[in-house]
Amino acid sequence: MNTAPASSTQLADAIAAHRAGQLDQAVTGYRAVLAIAPDTLPALTNLGSILRQHGQLEEAIGLLQRAVALPGSNQHAAYNLGNALRAAHRPAEAVAAFRLATERQPGWALAQCNLGVALADVAEWDAAEQALRQALQLEPNLALAQDNLAALLSTRLMAMQYQPVETTRLYQQAQAFAALCPPADPMPDRPPQAGQPLRVGFLSPDLCDHPVGMFLLPVLDALDRQRIQPVLYSTGGRDDDTRQALKQQAAWLDVSALDSASLLATLRSHQLDVLVDLSGHTAGHRLAVLARRAAPLQVSWLGYFATTGVPAMDYVLMDRWHVPAGAETQFTEQVAYLPAGRFCYRAPGFAPAVAPPPALQRGYITFGSFNNPAKYHDGVFDRWAQILAAVPDSRLLLKWRDYSEASARQQVRDAFARRGIDPERMTLRPFSCHAELLGEYADMDIALDPFPFTGGHTSCEALWMGVPVVSWPQARPVSRQTWAFLSALGLTELAGHTGEDYVQIAVDLAARLPYLATLRQTLRARMLASPLCNAAGFARGFETLLTQLYHTRVKRTAN
Known part of the structure; x- marks a missing residue:
């Protein structure tokens, strides 16, 4: 048919x-x-x-x-x-x-x-x-x-x-x-009014249980509302305890559903004095909006660690540890220096007590890293293998959500096997809740910082849990994050100038168990006494710097 x-x-x-x-x-x-x-x-x-x-x-x-x-x-x-x-x-x-x-x-x-x-x-x-x-x-x-x-x-x-x-x-x-960004539109400054706080917006998809949200929270908590009136603009992220805590600290707007034109119009309508971008080129950024200029003064801080390249981004907030003299040429933005450092850390209330070095019980050293494996490459594994080879019976503990997959675990074991390290010396742990993760530092004697992308919040947590971090600062600001923390704590001897230094510091530290035990019990006190954990001091410096930058902007445009 x-x-x-x-x-x-x-x-x-x-x-x-x-x-x-x-x-x-x-x-x-x-x-x-x-x-x-x-x-x-x-x-x-x-x-x-x-x-x-x-x-x-x-x-x-x-x-x-x-x-x-x-x-x-x-x-x-x-x-x-x-x-x-x-x-x-x-x-x-x-x-x-x-x-x-x-x-x-x-x-x-x-x-x-x-x-x-x-x-x-x-x-x-x-x-x-x-x-x-x-x-x-x-x-x-x-x-x-x-x-x-x-x-x-x-x-x-x-x-x-x-x-x-x-x-x-x-x-x-x-x-x-x-x-590729659209050109910036001219935007008039709002002359500072005597006795009026600066209206400062913070824009990010990471205003939640993320390093950005966790570093921002103690600063917002300590800001003087007579000097800074903060507004939080969330472009994504999940709802969690950190997000709820941030909402208690400032006016909050969820702008995640807005396209670029609508977000730009919204930000401009709020007549901000300063807009602080907390994303840079990380996932979920809105740099296309910032390129058009959403506020008279635009500043990059916290969530990014290099130049955005965007001409309408006026300043990047850094410190002298991250950007020493001469390194300003890495940025299209002007570098403005925070006096107390780039980060302010507050440990969560659920962090467990510091445990003794596990080597005292086990008889062998456990090195480790809880960083994102995206920071690991052949150069990192080469140095870590050298450390393991030089410290008999030592182990390496790594933790990240990827390690729930057998293929990801096998990839790491194969990488170290090729470098002559018995795969049985590797311990690879998957995701866990935050409190459990902090507790697992009890199984680590010495943290090994990856490079050139060093730990940020991860290094702070290791130090808070009493675990010294061996680092290798290099030219880029992202390679100097842990260096900044160690400098604030007076522990610069844990950072090497070369790859060979890095390996030797870790090997020598592994041989000093009494020192490790003492350092482990004193690290929290060091942190609490340092600028790193002084939220009030950080906030005063932050307020003063933003005010100076805004006044400089107004004066410059007036002329």
């Missing part, structure tokens, strides 16, 4: 329903067509597209793979397959599908754009940038390609921060991002 006329009519009806937004009717129609003629290309392609939008990814992928394989298949089937594969977190396959779409229609800017995004998913940065720039050559006003290219450059910059990359390359990458 000839079924072609019936299927053709049903296909036309399904396409009409699809175009009218009647998706349920379209799905029913496409399924009816495929029941009669299983190799109908438009039905396979369009049904696969709808199912992808509805989250039915496996069926969508199956239909689209059939469509792509048909003789005479077109670019749309390959494009839709790429979108479905990317949604299913199969980026390498998505790359292949988008490549096929661009081969079938070389001048299709949108397919080039999505190819670039998929290449970024697999960290093929150069190829991703090339694809996105090609999309813009084909269609210069394609906003999606512009946004994705900016996001790519920013993401790539963050990935580079974890690696031993020259500061000049990081600077150039930040400037490449800034070149």
